Each structure stands twice: as structure tokens, then as C-alpha cells.
Amino acid sequence: MDRAVDDFGFEHVPETDQSFENALAKARAGDRLTVDDGVELLTTGTDHEGIDPRRKEQVLEAADRRRAEVVGEEVTFVANLNNNVTTACNTGCLFCNFKDTAANFERDSGVDHPGFTKTPAESRAVVRDALSRGVYEVTSVSGLHPALALDAEHHEILAGYDAPANQVNYKPPERYDTDPGTYLEQMRAMSRDGAHLHSMTPEEAYHAIRGTDWSYEDAYRRLADAGLASVPGTAAEILVDEVRDVICPGKIRTDDWVEAMEAAATVGLPMTATVMYGHVENEMHRAMHLKVVRDLQDRTGNITEFVPLSFVHRTTPLYERGIVSGGATFEEDELMVAVSRLFLDNVEHVQSSWVKYGDERGLKLLSCGADDFMGTILSEEITKRAGGSEGEFRSVRDYVEMITAVGRVPVERSTDYRTRRVVDPEERPLGPTLGPQADGTPLMASQTAPADD
Ligand SMILES: C[S@@+](CC[C@H](N)C(=O)[O-])C[C@H]1O[C@@H](n2cnc3c(N)ncnc32)[C@H](O)[C@@H]1O
Ligand SMILES: Nc1c(NC[C@H](O)[C@H](O)[C@H](O)CO)[nH]c(=O)[nH]c1=O
Ligand SMILES: N[C@@H](Cc1ccc(O)cc1)C(=O)O
Numbered sequence: 001m002d003r004a005v006d007d008f009g010f011e012h013v014p015e016t017d018q019s020f021e022n023a024l025a026k027a028r029a030g031d032r033l034t035v036d037d038g039v040e041l042l043t044t045g046t047d048h049e050g051i052d053p054r055r056k057e058q059v060l061e062a063a064d065r066r067r068a069e070v071v072g073e074e075v076t077f078v079a080n081l082n083n084n085v086t087t088a089c090n091t092g093c094l095f096c097n098f099k100d101t102a103a104n105f106e107r108d109s110g111v112d113h114p115g116f117t118k119t120p121a122e123s124r125a126v127v128r129d130a131l132s133r134g135v136y137e138v139t140s141v142s143g144l145h146p147a148l149a150l151d152a153e154h155h156e157i158l159a160g161y162d163a164p165a166n167q168v169n170y171k172p173p174e175r176y177d178t179d180p181g182t183y184l185e186q187m188r189a190m191s192r193d194g195a196h197l198h199s200m201t202p203e204e205a206y207h208a209i210r211g212t213d214w215s216y217e218d219a220y221r222r223l224a225d226a227g228l229a230s231v232p233g234t235a236a237e238i239l240v241d242e243v244r245d246v247i248c249p250g251k252i253r254t255d256d257w258v259e260a261m262e263a264a265a266t267v268g269l270p271m272t273a274t275v276m277y278g279h280v281e282n283e284m285h286r287a288m289h290l291k292v293v294r295d296l297q298d299r300t301g302n303i304t305e306f307v308p309l310s311f312v313h314r315t316t317p318l319y320e321r322g323i324v325s326g327g328a329t330f331e332e333d334e335l336m337v338a339v340s341r342l343f344l345d346n347v348e349h350v351q352s353s354w355v356k357y358g359d360e361r362g363l364k365l366l367s368c369g370a371d372d373f374m375g376t377i378l379s380e381e382i383t384k385r386a387g388g389s390e391g392e393f394r395s396v397r398d399y400v401e402m403i404t405a406v407g408r409v410p411v412e413r414s415t416d417y418r419t420r421r422v423v424d425p426e427e428r429p430l431g432p433t434l435g436p437q438a439d440g441t442p443l444m445a446s447q448t449a450p451a452d453d
């Protein structure tokens with residue numbers, strides 16, 4: 001990644017005192033890897049330019065073997081729904097095209113925009129419909145809408161700040177076309193009738209305590225009481241501040257992200273962790289990120305899965321302003337997944353995201369160290385808006401066909417992986433059964449096969 005090194009004057013660069021051979025030997029032996037080892041594996045050796053195809057295969061093989069030892073041949077997926085509450089956000093992350101300027105949502109803005117905000121009642125209706133189709137989990141990640149507050153008390157505190165109001169990034173709900181309600185109201189609405197609610201990233205948790213002296217733990221405890229069941233570890237991007245300064249200067253810093261995740265763990269919430277890579281960062285930053293996650297997991301043990309998210313560049317400010325010329329290559333994707341598996345010796349599952357990679361490459365990544373194939377999601381906005389085109393839905397039938405085609409065992413899982421169901425490819429109907437109202441009915445009418453299903 002010479003581009004990044006040259007353009008940004010980063011302090012951290014992919015230079016080490018380690019050799020590729022030593023790092024590979026340690027990886028094969030199952031020894032705990034250092035950041036330098038990680039860099040050697042991610043670069044296939046800093047002793048030469050570019051990715052060496054033979055060395056890359058060695059890294060992928062080591063990761064695939066480790067995957068087989070740790071989790072065997074099962075490939076898991078979850079029957080879930082994405083229900084994002086709002087796209088209003090002023091944080092301004094340069095890799096993101098999911099958000100819309102919050103001012104556009106104001107009653108008198110006169111701006112016609114593609115964004116949306118759902119009231120708690122609207123969220124409730126979307127979830128009710130998805131539950132009747134058999135979903136287990138509701139995933140909800142949203143923009144930081146200025147009118148969103150934890151609860152009525154939080155509204156009062158935020159309203160007490162003098163102008164400029166955006167000192168605490170707050171405007172009262174009356175200013176907007178649609179009132180998103182409070183975080184607690186949204187939690188209650190989305191967790192009703194037994195849905196497992198996976199929501200409130202560290203960035204959202206920060207928004208839920210902004211302008212107060214409340215701790216992340218206070219917030220997560222109250223969110224959990226209102227129905228939150230697990231936490232998405234997005235907003236991680238690259239957990240090295242010199243990279244965050246370039247791609248998301250308005251976002252919480254690395255220390256805050258870690259603090260929020262530790263708080264979620266203290267409250268007893270399972271959580272995922274992510275990395276969003278393939279933009280301005282180099283392999284040293286990627287390896288340093290893995291170390292932050294591994295240390296966090298040493299302290300908490302609550303991370304159920306690690307999710308590498310390849311940067312989707314097409315319609316993002318980073319790309320449109322010429323700051324980057326594209327995303328990661330597939331070789332980099334393979335190595336990111338493989339080194340995640342090898343480095344994170346304390347995280348059991350590594351996810352392959354079909355939304356980011358597509359089916360074919362997503363399946364290939366299941367032989368590079370990944371063992372989870374994401375979820376049905378039923379709708380998708382983050383990748384689509386960034387110019388991705390891999391679709392918004394996979395049925396249980398799609399999953400079974402793809403996973404069996406690569407010789408692995410399809411398993412429907414709960415979010416925390418504790419409940420699992422090995423899916424018999426011959427069974428009919430072929431739908432989810434773990435959701436509170438799931439009875440095996442295929443998730444979507446359009447996906448129902450003609451006669452035999
Ligand atoms: C869109 S945000 C929504 C939740 C909340 N606003 C936050 O930042 O945590 C969720 C995550 O989507 C991922 N994301 C956003 N834009 C992306 C892109 N262009 N390519 C890949 N991942 C992206 C980032 O990792 C981000 O943290
Ligand atoms: N990788 C992506 C995910 N993964 C999250 C899963 O769908 C699921 O919520 C998690 O495994 C917890 O059970 N979701 C997306 O919407 N987009 C992705 O790229
Ligand atoms: N929001 C992320 C995906 C994601 C969601 C929940 C998770 O636990 C992990 C990853 C995206 O689409 O880019």
C-alpha cells in the first residue's frame with residue numbers, strides 16, 4: 001500500500017523485523033502472532049513488493065486448517081432482518097454514503113432527498129412482518145439523527161444546552177418531518193414478540209450519552225432493559241487514530257470504541273467486531289487493528305464473531321474526491337480473512353460477507369478461514385448506497401445450495417451461535433426454524449420454489 005504511505009505521511013508503516021517464513025511457521029504451529037507477524041502474513045512478506053501468489057496460498061491454507069480445527073465443516077448463517085431506523089447523520093465519515101445530511105430532514109428544508117426515518121411504530125410494523133416470515137434476529141444500525149436521544153431525560157438535558165445547538169449535535173424532534181422517538185422506544189419496538197435485537201454500535205452508544213455524564217455502561221444497561229440483546233461492533237473501521245483522522249474525523253476515537261465495547265460486555269451483551277479495510281490504511285494498520293480486537297477479547301470474551309468488511313468505494317466521498325482510487329483487491333480480501341482467523345486465536349467465528357464480496361468470492365472466503373456466511377438480511381442500504389450490487393437477500397434455500405455446493409454443512413444459527421440447527425438439504429419446506437415464529441416456511445414468496453417446496 002505505497003499509495004497510503006506516500007499520501008498521508010502515516011507514522012505506522014508496514015515495516016518489521018520479522019520474516020515471512022518465521023511468521024508462517026508460527027501461524028502453522030498455532031503460536032500467538034505479533035503485529036509484525038500479522039504484517040508479514042498480510043503482505044506475504046515485506047521483503048518484496050506486491051503479493052506473492054505461492055506465499056499467499058500458504059497463508060490461506062494455514063487459515064483454512066485452523067478454521068477446520070476450531071469449528072469443523074459447518075457453515076453458519078442467521079435468519080435476520082436489517083431494519084435501520086434513520087439515515088440522517090452529520091458525522092461525515094468519508095467512506096460512507098449511507099447517510100444523508102440531517103438538515104434535509106427538517107420540516108422547512110424543502111429538499112427532496114432519498115433518506116428515511118422510521119417512527120417506533122413503523123419499526124415495529126417492519127419487525128412484525130419479518131417475524132411472521134420466520135426471522136430470528138433484527139439488526140439495526142442507524143445514522144446519528146440529531147433528534148435521537150436515549151430517553152425523555154436525555155432530551156431534557158440536550159435541550160438545556162445553549163446555542164449553537166450542534167455543540168451536542170441536538171435539535172428537538174419537532175424540527176423534523178418524522179420523529180424517530182427515543183432509542184429506548186426504538187429498542188422496545190424492535191424487540192417485541194421475541195425478536196433478538198442486534199443494535200447500538202459504539203458510535204450510536206456515544207450518541208445516546210452525548211452531552212451527559214452518563215457512562216457507556218449506564219446506556220447499555222438501560223438499552224438492554226429495553227430489549228437490546230447484542231451489539232454490532234461496527235464503527236470500528238480501522239482502530240488506529242491516524243487512519244480515523246483521515247476517513248472519519250467526526251467519529252469516536254479508538255479508545256472510546258474499546259470503552260463502549262467493554263461496557264457492553266460488562267452488561268453481559270454478546271457482540272461482534274468488525275474491520276473496514278481497503279481504503280487509505282496499510283497492512284500495519286490492519287495488523288494493529290487485529291491486536292486491539294484480540295486484546296479486547298482477552299478481557300471480555302464476549303465477541304462472537306469477527307467481520308471483515310471490504311470497503312465499497314464507488315459512490316463514496318473518499319473515491320469521488322480522489323483520496324483513494326478503489327477498494328481492496330480480492331487477494332487482499334483473502335489475506336484479510338485468513339490473517340483474521342490466524343491472528344484472532346480467541347474469536348471462534350469469522351464471517352464472510354456476501355453483501356461486500358458477492359456469492360462466488362464470499363464462498364471462496366469460506367476456504368480462507370471464514371466459517372460464517374452472514375444472514376438473510378431481507379434489506380440492505382449501506383452497501384447499495386456505496387455503489388455495491390450484490391443484492392439484499394439470501395433465502396435458506398440459497399444458503400443450503402451454496403454451502404453444500406462447496407462441500408460444507410449448512411447450519412442455521414442464533415446470533416450468539418449457542419443455538420444451531422443443521423439443515424437437511426432434502427427437507428421441505430426449506431425455511432428458518434429458530435425464529436420465535438419460524439416454522440420452516442421459506443422466507444419470501446418470490447423465493448418459494450414452484451412445486452416441491
Ligand atoms: C453505516 S454505519 C451505521 C451505524 C453508525 N452510524 C456507525 O457508524 O456505527 C455502519 C458501518 O457500515 C460500514 N460501512 C459504511 N460505509 C461503508 C462502505 N462504503 N464500505 C464498507 N463498509 C461500510 C462501516 O464499517 C460502518 O461502521
Ligand atoms: N457482514 C455484514 C453483515 N453481517 C451481520 C450479520 O448479518 C448478523 O447481523 C451478525 O452476524 C450477527 O448475527 N450484515 C450486513 O448487513 N452487511 C454486512 O456486510
Ligand atoms: N452494518 C455493516 C454490517 C454489520 C452489521 C452487524 C454486525 O454485527 C456486523 C456487521 C455493513 O453493512 O457494512
Ligand code: SF4
Pocket residue numbers: 089090091092093096097098099142143144203248251
Ligand atoms: S458510518 Fe455511521 S456515523 Fe459515519 S457517516 Fe455513516 S452513518 Fe454516520
